[in-house]
Amino acid sequence: MGGGEAMTKSDEQLIAAAREAAERSYSPYSGYAVGAAMRFADGSVVTGTNVENASYGLALCAETVAVGRAMAEGRRGGLEAVAVVGPSDKGGGEPITPCGRCRQVLNELAQLGNTDPEILCVGTVRVERVRLSVLLPHAFGPAALD
Numbered sequence: 001m002g003g004g005e006a007m008t009k010s011d012e013q014l015i016a017a018a019r020e021a022a023e024r025s026y027s028p029y030s031g032y033a034v035g036a037a038m039r040f041a042d043g044s045v046v047t048g049t050n051v052e053n054a055s056y057g058l059a060l061c062a063e064t065v066a067v068g069r070a071m072a073e074g075r076r077g078g079l080e081a082v083a084v085v086g087p088s089d090k091g092g093g094e095p096i097t098p099c100g101r102c103r104q105v106l107n108e109l110a111q112l113g114n115t116d117p118e119i120l121c122v123g124t125v126r127v128e129r130v131r132l133s134v135l136l137p138h139a140f141g142p143a144a145l146d
Contacts, residue, residue, distance in 0.1 A: 005129055011081070014039050015122055018083040021047035021062065028052060034096065035085050036062035038070060038109075038117075041078035046070040063102035067109050077113020082106060082132075083120040093124035103136040111141035 007015075014037050022035030027050055034050040048066030052059045063084060070079075086096035098106060098119065110117050110132055119135060121128040133139070 007127065010039065010043075011083070011120060011127075014045060014081060014083040015085065015120060015127070017045050017047050018062075018085045018122065021049045021066075022085050022087075025049045025062070026051045029054070029056065031087070032090060033087050034062040036066045036098075037083045038066050038079055039081045040070075040075060041080055041113075046073070046075070061099060061102045063098050064105050067105050070109065075109070077109075077115065079106070079110050079113055079115050079117045081118045081120060083122060085122040088124045091123075095121035095123035095126065095128040097121045097128075097130075097135065100136075103132065104139070106132055107136050107139045107141055111139075111143060 017037035018035040021037060022033045025033035027033050029052050035047065037045050037047045039045050046066050046069050048062045048069055050060060050062045051065060084096050084098055116131050116133045119130050119132055121130065
């Protein structure tokens with residue numbers, strides 16, 4: 001994964017929005033609160049947090065919730081960046097990356113706008129920057145159905 005680039009003010013704001021979203025997590029079973037924040041070309045930010053369920057398989061990831069919110073608002077493209085944060089007391093503080101399902105869900109929204117968003121994988125010590133296409137190479141998407 002890439003890293004080392006200086007944080008911009010908009011990156012810092014995106015990470016702060018993801019952290020705020022994580023504070024609203026409903027994660028009573030795992031205790032693993034996750035927040036996601038997506039920035040669009042018009043500067044708007046849409047957030048999501050994970051929502052667990054007593055039937056574990058029905059849990060929703062933060063990124064999926066954020067994509068659902070964006071789609072419900074009518075957004076069909078312009079996705080530029082996504083910040084994902086997890087709990088600071090788990091995983092040794094290493095950066096968190098979207099799970100496979102979330103990579104696919106993010107890819108759908110990205111392909112609708114023909115973008116390859118930067119994913120900011122946030123840890124307690126560092127932030128890893130990686131393009132979605134690197135996290136999900138050879139992605140299946142809307143164009144495959146044409």
